[in-house]
Amino acid sequence: MIGWRTEVAEDPSQNRGRLGFVRAQAATAMDSTPCRNGGIMTNRKLADIVRDRKPPLALTERDTVQQACRHMFERGTGSVLVIDDEQRLTGIFTGRDAVRALAEGKNAEVTTLAQAMTPNPITITAASRAIDALREMSNRGFRHLPVIEHGKILGVVSRGDFKGMEIDGLDEEDRLWECVR
Numbered sequence: 815m816i817g818w819r820t821e822v823a824e825d826p827s828q829n830r831g832r833l834g835f836v837r838a839q840a841a842t843a844m845d846s847t848p849c850r851n852g853g854i855m856t857n858r859k860l861a862d863i864v865r866d867r868k869p870p871l872a873l874t875e876r877d878t879v880q881q882a883c884r885h886m887f888e889r890g891t892g893s894v895l896v897i898d899d900e901q902r903l904t905g906i907f908t909g910r911d912a913v914r915a916l917a918e919g920k921n922a923e924v925t926t927l928a929q930a931m932t933p934n935p936i937t938i939t940a941a942s943r944a945i946d947a948l949r950e951m952s953n954r955g956f957r958h959l960p961v962i963e964h965g966k967i968l969g970v971v972s973r974g975d976f977k978g979m980e981i982d983g984l985d986e987e988d989r990l991w992e993c994v995r
Contacts, residue, residue: 864969
C-alpha cells in the first residue's frame with residue numbers, strides 16, 4: 815500500500831519542475847505518519863473503527879423501501895445492507911436510493927429493496943486503512959462503504975467515522991494529484 819508525503823522547498827523558486835510545486839514521495843503507509851504541522855496523522859485500520867459498534871442495519875431483499883426508511887430513521891443511519899438468506903451481502907440501500915425510487919414514482923409500501931437497492935456494492939476489508947476507505951468513497955462518489963472479511967459483514971463506514979487528520983490526509987493526497995496533472 816502506498817501513501818504520499820509532500821516536500822515543499824522553503825524557497826518557492828526551487829519548487830518549479832517538481833511535479834507542479836511539490837515533490838511526491840511514495841511512503842509505506844503506517845499506523846501514523848508525521849504531518850507538516852509536526853502532529854501525527856492517524857491511519858487506523860477499519861477493523862478498529864467498526865470493532866465495538868452494534869451490528870450494521872441489514873434487511874433482506876424482500877423487505878420494502880418503507881421498512882428500510884423507517885429502520886434508517888430509527889437508528890439514525892444513512893444506509894441498510896441488503897442480504898440474502900445466507901446472510902451474504904447482495905446490495906446496499908441508502909437515502910439516495912430512496913430518493914431515486916420515489917422520484918421514479920415507486921410506491922415505498924410495496925417496492926422491495928431488491929428493486930431499489932444498489933446491487934453488488936463495492937466493499938473493503940477490515941485490514942484496510944482509513945485513507946483507503948476515504949479514497950474509495952471519494953473516487954467513486956458514494957458515502958457508505960461496507961466492511962467485509964472472508965464473506966462476513968463486519969460493519970459500514972462513512973465519512974463521518976473518520977478523524978479530521980485522516981480526512982486531511984485524503985485532502986492532501988487530492989492536492990498532490992491536482993499538482994501532478
